[in-house]
Amino acid sequence: xxxxxxxxxxxxxxxxxxxxxxxxxxxxxxxxxxxxxxxxxxxxxxxxxxxxxxxxxxxxxxxxxxxxxxxxxxxxxxxxxxxxxxxxxxxxxxxxxxxxxxxxxxxxxxxxxxxxxxxxxxxxxxxxxxxxxxxxxxxxxxxxxxxxxxxxxxxxxxxxxxxxxxxxxxxxxxxxxxxxxxxxxxxxxxxxxxxxxxxxxxxxxxxxxxxxxxxxxxxxxxxxxxxxxxxxxxxxxxxxxxxxxxxxxxxxxxxxxxxxxxxxxxxxxxxxxxxxxxxxxxxxxxxxxxxxxxxxxxxxxxxxxxxxxxxxxxxxxxxxxxxxxxxxxxxxxxxxxxxxxxxxxxxxxxxxxxxxxxxxxxxxxxxxxxxxxxxxxxxxxxxxxxxxxxxxxxxxxxxxxxxxxxxxxxxxxxxxxxxxxxxxxxxxxxxxxxxxxxxxxxxxxxxxxxxxxxxxxxxxxxxxxxxxxxxxxxxxxxxxxxxxxxxxx
Ligand code: UN1
Numbered sequence: 043x044x045x046x047x048x049x050x051x052x053x054x055x056x057x058x059x060x061x062x063x064x065x066x067x068x069x070x071x072x073x074x075x076x077x078x079x080x081x082x083x084x085x086x087x088x089x090x091x092x093x094x095x096x097x098x099x100x101x102x103x104x105x106x107x108x109x110x111x112x113x114x115x116x117x118x119x120x121x122x123x124x125x126x127x128x129x130x131x132x133x134x135x136x137x138x139x140x141x142x143x144x145x146x147x148x149x150x151x152x153x154x155x156x157x158x159x160x161x162x163x164x165x166x167x168x169x170x171x172x173x174x175x176x177x178x179x180x181x182x183x184x185x186x187x188x189x190x191x192x193x194x195x196x197x198x199x200x201x202x203x204x205x206x207x208x209x210x211x212x213x214x215x216x217x218x219x220x221x222x223x224x225x226x227x228x229x230x231x232x233x234x235x236x237x238x239x240x241x242x243x244x245x246x247x248x249x250x251x252x253x254x255x256x257x258x259x260x261x262x263x264x265x266x267x268x269x270x271x272x273x274x275x276x277x278x279x280x281x282x283x284x285x286x287x288x289x290x291x292x293x294x295x296x297x298x299x300x301x302x303x304x305x306x307x308x309x310x311x312x313x314x315x316x317x318x319x320x321x322x323x324x325x326x327x328x329x330x331x332x333x334x335x336x337x338x339x340x341x342x343x344x345x346x347x348x349x350x351x352x353x354x355x356x357x358x359x360x361x362x363x364x365x366x367x368x369x370x371x372x373x374x375x376x377x378x379x380x381x382x383x384x385x386x387x388x389x390x391x392x393x394x395x396x397x398x399x400x401x402x403x404x405x406x407x408x409x410x411x412x413x414x415x416x417x418x419x420x421x422x423x424x425x426x427x428x429x430x431x432x433x434x435x436x437x438x439x440x441x442x443x444x445x446x447x448x449x450x451x452x453x454x455x456x457x458x459x460x461x462x463x464x465x466x467x468x469x470x471x472x473x474x475x476x477x478x479x480x481x482x483x484x485x486x487x488x489x490x491x492x493x494x495x496x497x498x499x500x501x502x503x504x505x506x507x508x509x510x511x512x513x514x515x516x517x518x519x520x521x522x523x524x525x526x527x528x529x530x531x
Pocket of ligand 1: 193195196200269270292324325326327486487488489
């Protein structure tokens with residue numbers, strides 16, 4: 043039995059116990075096991091965090107970008123050195139497999155390394171002027187104090203995507219991670235502390251959802267970046283916009299994989315399985331819809347059924363396990379309710395058992411990997427609503443055009459995967475699929491730190507994340523019309 047970690051908050055360079063109500067995080071594979079516990083932050087800590095972030099902001103903004111980057115690079119080393127141990131903690135607290143947990147921690151290090159080096163890249167632009175003796179410069183400045191609100195499903199990678207660029211570009215941060223999976227937030231703050239981040243530049247508050255409101259309503263807030271559910275994201279974005287605060291929100295997805303008749307079916311089956319079931323489907327980029335060409339549909343569904351039934355479900359810290367639990371009991375209930383509703387509305391089960399009702403899989407928050415085929419020509423909620431679990435809905439398409447129409451059906455447009463060996467179809471997909479991220483012959487999830495990440499349509503709001511796109515959110519530009527005076531004699 044591992045030790046219980048004591049949760050604390052990081053405010054103005056010090057670890058503090060918090061003045062709010064108790065918070066406990068459990069192992070979702072064995073809910074009688076406590077992973078971490080402590081007291082939540084309260085309004086007192088929110089005030090202290092903002093005071094510290096405001097006090098630190100001008101000095102951090104003035105620190106040369108190279109020096110800010112050096113702190114991030116040192117943090118990357120600390121994260122990497124701890125990747126095994128923190129990856130295991132992540133698997134224990136969130137429920138993704140140990141290999142995925144380890145991979146996520148390494149990914150956080152990679153993100154810190156990318157932004158750590160950004161201080162040595164271009165810092166602005168220079169234009170010619172229509173007037174003699176003048177140059178026009180576009181320089182960048184940090185927003186100031188940025189609120190960072192992050193979800194449970196990538197408890198270190200998503201914070202890294204937001205915090206690394208926020209700090210690299212000279213902002214100070216007040217950060218509220220999801221209180222259901224708080225442990226990796228502590229680890230990230232510890233890495234930055236060990237790397238020599240000055241006090242007040244990053245403030246970590248573990249608190250309830252309502253703390254997101256306290257952050258967005260705070261008078262000292264200069265920007266807000268959020269990843270999480272559509273309903274919370276829209277509410278926070280509206281509140282931020284109402285106060286004139288710039289906002290970046292990454293929200294829902296209902297991402298399709300489209301398997302055309304000419305696809306490499308083994309590759310497509312392997313990738314659809316990864317997209318649908320890794321992290322138990324708890325990714326905004328997970329594959330939750332499959333659109334399969336009619337002529338190959340029976341064969342392809344048989345391949346998926348066989349692979350789904352062979353999946354090893356269990357404690358994610360066991361290296362043989364491929365699918366762990368979902369994050370908590372209410373997630374399990376809402377996913378199972380969604381499956382039951384789809385079945386009641388006419389969906390048929392391609393693969394998937396009834397809910398686990400005895401043994402460890404019933405005690406933990408496990409959901410059987412499930413594939414449902416939806417009846418043609420009928421509207422089912424599961425086709426449009428994000429379940430955030432290991433559930434894939436399937437429809438057949440008679441033509442490529444119909445496949446793309448089905449893929450574009452819905453309010454989200456985060457990512458899509460297109461499986462084809464025909465270049466013409468790949469090019470048509472690039473043109474016609476209304477998404478922020480398109481994978482040709484790979485799964486819908488995955489993101490590299492040096493390129494933009496984010497959705498089309500209602501999946502996101504505000505500038506995209508990562509790569510050069512992050513700069514658009516975390517800085518504002520000043521256009522400088524630069525002339526000299528008369529030459530001194
Ligand atoms: C990935 O696809 O590997 O909330 C990352 C999410 C996304 C991150 C996806 N913002 O799931």
